[in-house]
Every structure is written in C-alpha cells, then in structure tokens.
Amino acid sequence: MSAAVVRAVPQPPMPASPQAQPSQAKSMVSVDNVTMAFGSFVAVQDVNLTIKDGEFVSIVGPTGCGKSTILNAIAGLLQPASGSITIDAKPVKGIQGNIGYLFQQDALLPWKTAIENTELGLMFRREPAGVRREKAMAWLAKVGLRGFEHRYPHQLSGGQRKRVQMAQALITEPQVILMDEPFSALDIHTRHLMQNELLRLWQEDRRAVVMITHDLEEAIALGDRVVILSAGPRSHIIESFDVDLSRPRDVAEIKLDPHFMDLYRNIWASLRGEVEKSYERRD
Amino acid sequence: MNAATERAIQIGILVVILGGWQIGTMTGLIDVFFFPAPLDIGTQIASWVADTSFYRHVGITLTETVLGYLIGTGLGVAAGVWLGLSRSAARILDPFIKGLNAIPRVVLAPIFVLWLGLGLWSKVALAVTLVFFITFFNAMQGVREVNPVVLSNARILGANRRDLLRHVYFPAAASWILSSLRTSVGFAVVGAIIGEYLGSSAGLGYLIAQAEGNFDATGVFAGIIILSIFVLLIDTVLNVVEKRLITWRPSAGEERPA
Numbered sequence A: 001m002s003a004a005v006v007r008a009v010p011q012p013p014m015p016a017s018p019q020a021q022p023s024q025a026k027s028m029v030s031v032d033n034v035t036m037a038f039g040s041f042v043a044v045q046d047v048n049l050t051i052k053d054g055e056f057v058s059i060v061g062p063t064g065c066g067k068s069t070i071l072n073a074i075a076g077l078l079q080p081a082s083g084s085i086t087i088d089a090k091p092v093k094g095i096q097g098n099i100g101y102l103f104q105q106d107a108l109l110p111w112k113t114a115i116e117n118t119e120l121g122l123m124f125r126r127e128p129a130g131v132r133r134e135k136a137m138a139w140l141a142k143v144g145l146r147g148f149e150h151r152y153p154h155q156l157s158g159g160q161r162k163r164v165q166m167a168q169a170l171i172t173e174p175q176v177i178l179m180d181e182p183f184s185a186l187d188i189h190t191r192h193l194m195q196n197e198l199l200r201l202w203q204e205d206r207r208a209v210v211m212i213t214h215d216l217e218e219a220i221a222l223g224d225r226v227v228i229l230s231a232g233p234r235s236h237i238i239e240s241f242d243v244d245l246s247r248p249r250d251v252a253e254i255k256l257d258p259h260f261m262d263l264y265r266n267i268w269a270s271l272r273g274e275v276e277k278s279y280e281r282r283d
Numbered sequence B: 001m002n003a004a005t006e007r008a009i010q011i012g013i014l015v016v017i018l019g020g021w022q023i024g025t026m027t028g029l030i031d032v033f034f035f036p037a038p039l040d041i042g043t044q045i046a047s048w049v050a051d052t053s054f055y056r057h058v059g060i061t062l063t064e065t066v067l068g069y070l071i072g073t074g075l076g077v078a079a080g081v082w083l084g085l086s087r088s089a090a091r092i093l094d095p096f097i098k099g100l101n102a103i104p105r106v107v108l109a110p111i112f113v114l115w116l117g118l119g120l121w122s123k124v125a126l127a128v129t130l131v132f133f134i135t136f137f138n139a140m141q142g143v144r145e146v147n148p149v150v151l152s153n154a155r156i157l158g159a160n161r162r163d164l165l166r167h168v169y170f171p172a173a174a175s176w177i178l179s180s181l182r183t184s185v186g187f188a189v190v191g192a193i194i195g196e197y198l199g200s201s202a203g204l205g206y207l208i209a210q211a212e213g214n215f216d217a218t219g220v221f222a223g224i225i226i227l228s229i230f231v232l233l234i235d236t237v238l239n240v241v242e243k244r245l246i247t248w249r250p251s252a253g254e255e256r257p258a
C-alpha cells in the first residue's frame, strides 16, 4: 500500500453545502421504462431512472436482481427488450465513447502491464505516446500504485488489479462513470482508503456516477441518492432516497453521524424485505 | 532427489541399454542385420558429420521444413483468426474443412510430386498440409475463447475492429497459437521426410531411403538419430522464442492458485 492513497484521508475543511451542484444540473443519463430480458426470463421490468450531470447515484438490491444488467444496458453492451436509454440527450445504440465502466469481474488485458492497461483508452483515442504515458503514470500514482507500473495483472493482488481498472476507466475523463461493486474485493481498510480516494477524485471533477454495491453503508456514504431495486425476476425500482449529507465526506467518520444512522435505518427497512424475499425464492 | 543424482541415473540407464546392446551384438545374441551395433551407428554418424555433402542433405531438409512450417502456420493463423471471428463463415466452411482434414496426408505425396515435381516444393506442400490444420484449429479456438469481459472492456475504452484484433484477439490467441507452433514443428519435419522418402534425390529422408534400399540398417538407425537431434534443436529454438514472446503469462513455477 503506497502513501499516495493515505494522503487523501484528512479532508481539507471546506464550507459544507448540501446538494450544492446536482439539483439544478441537466439530466445526463435517462433510463425510460426499460425492460431487460434473457430469452423468456425477464430480469428487470419497467425501470425508470434519471441521473443528473455531476450526480452520484448508488444502486442497491438483492443479489441476482439485475443490477449489472441495468449497467450493461446503460453502457450499450446489452439492448433493452423495451424502453429507451439516453446519455446526454442522445439515444444509446451500441457502445458510446463517453463512458467509463468499472466491471465487477477482472477486465484488465492480461498481456499488458499496469501502465499499458491504464493508457489503453488514450491509445485507442490516438493520443501521442509521450502524453499518454505521462497521464497513465499520474493516474497510477493517484490510485496508489506508483512502482507497480510494469507488473502484469497476474503479478498484482486483487485489490491492486481493481485500482488499475479504476485508473483505466477514469483516465479518458468519461462523462458518465459506471461502477459495478468496485470495492467489494477489498479489505475494509483498503476499501475506506479507496472510497475516500474516489470521493476526492469525483469532488475535483464531478461526473455522473452510477455505482452498484451490496454494501448499504457504502451506498449512503458515497451517494447523493440511493436507489433500491426489488428482488428478481421482473425487478423494478421500489424506492429512491436522497442522501442530504454534507460534502466533502469522509466515509469512516460519516458513519458516526446521527443523520447517517437515520438514513441507514430508513433505507434498510425498505431493502430488508427484498433481501428476505430473494432468499425465500432460493429454495 | 536432487538434479545430480537424477542425471546420474539417466546416464546409468543409457549406459546399461547401449552397453547391453553392444555386448549382445558382440556375443551374437542380437542379429546385427536387424539391430546394428551402437558403435557402428556412432561410426556411421561420425563419418556423415565429417563429410561435407551430408550438410547439403541437412540443408535441404531444413529448408523444406522451415518453408513448410512458415507457410503452413502463416496460412493456419490467418484462416483460424478469420473463421474464429466470423461465425457464419465458419459454419459454411465447416464440412469442407473437416473433409480436407480427414484425408490421410501420405496419400497426397504422389499427387504433389505429380503437380510440383521431385524437387523441394512437393515436400513443402506436404509439410504445409500437415502443419496448416494444427495451427488453424488452435488459432480459431484461441480467438473464440477470448474473455468476453476483457473484450467488452476494450470496446468501451474505444477500441475499433483493428485495435481489437491487434490488442485483444491476437494476444489472447497467441498462447494457443504458440503451443500449436511447437507441435507443428514435428509435423513439418514429418512432412518433409515422408516427401523425401517417397521420391527425391536429396535430404535426410533420401539418405534413410537409400540406406534401406541397400539393406543398410546401420544407415537407417544413424538417419533416425540424426533426425531426432534435428527436431530437438528446432524445438529448443522455439522454446526460447516462446519465452521471449509471452512474458505476461505466469511461468509454471510462479503460477498462483487463484
């Protein structure tokens, strides 16, 4: 673990302005009445979701309810069976150029080193070699991987690979950032560091973010809004909670905030029923 | 068991076999007409190696092998990657490929001699037919088994078709292709030798055929040994090449269990 990540933990004192930016911003991602099906299996049905520019939305829901499926549809990897998706007012048809996607699975190219993986997006955009190498070095340093530039993915730990993936997804400065359980592979300590790091990066340069997580605390600590999906199949959005906690936040400290605990209780009351339903269907 | 004792045991086994064989031929227990004495085979090899015309034969076989190998693997990789990417082309051509692959190659040798003459190219053609299919099937499999998540990731990062080919499909198929390249070497040699054996005026296969024509078992055995040394040398070269090319893969010792 490099010191580069640790540096972010003590947040600079800044005037707290709850919900400063997103409220009057334009809509960036718009999911209208989307139904996703695999053959006759309807995974999600009639999902409506709008993400404003600069807004950080967390999606939680029981396992297998269709969270990754929705993210894949926004990314243009899957086509909705019905309904439509637009990004920046343009309908999504296939893969867009302005998206960063942090996959749930390992998605690094195993035959490229950390630095080569990081600069991939810039290379595909035909940036000159010197420029992209420099940017990639800076990004690897940002995610705390200075000194690991020339390691292949198989020579990195699971958490280190996730961080390379994050640098790889963010280096192109996408308008929309999709993250599928970005921190679930990390231990609690590294997770806090990475969450704070993500918040710091996002605070510097606000983008529309959709983050999927199993961890309700994480959803609340990071998000402007927490969206709850029902248990699958035919999963849909059952509720959406605004998180009116001040920013910038420190994920470890904010969990002790009484207002955070109120929110947690409310949202958990809503999520709990769905989680229990999904377990009942197991057998 | 450490490396030195293992090596000692290996040498021991060799000494027992060759020594027993030599003693057997000297006492008359083994008929030298069928199993010539190891020392005689050694002498034959030594006299070949000392003779400059021997290198002409080696050179010709080597040329046929290398040409057959390069053409066969080149065509195999190109066709394999193409059909790996295009499912519909693969489905249409599938019965033809299976049919062609089912032909025993040896029967093609006389046809190639008819078409291409007794010289170099009929042997190259035979080697190509053997090498092509091995590389072809491996390259196709390699392209099809690309991790779909890695592929999606590259596409989202902005890769176009050519980028995908160069940065995703080829490297993903590379380890499959390389392992087939190792196996193909043996087949390239087999193709060249069978071609020479069945009709030629030069090459290691010709040397063996000639010795056989004279009921010279010593010459046949010497030829066989020279051939296996020949294949081992090429294999060693490829091993080095493979290590150089695929640096990203964990080598056997440092593989992580998960």
Ligand SMILES: Nc1ncnc2c1ncn2[C@@H]1O[C@H](COP(=O)(O)OP(=O)(O)OP(=O)(O)O)[C@@H](O)[C@H]1O
Pocket: A038, A041, A043, A062, A063, A064, A065, A066, A067, A068, A069, A070, A104, A232
């Ligand atoms: N290619 C597919 N073919 C058929 N069914 C699929 C396919 N992909 C996903 N599913 C099904 O769709 C449902 C939603 O899957 P999805 O991966 O979106 O779940 P998830 O909410 O991301 O789960 P997790 O939290 O465990 O990652 C699941 O029931 C899954 O079995």
Ligand SMILES: [Mg+2]
Pocket: A067, A068, A069, A104, A180
């Ligand atoms: Mg998922």
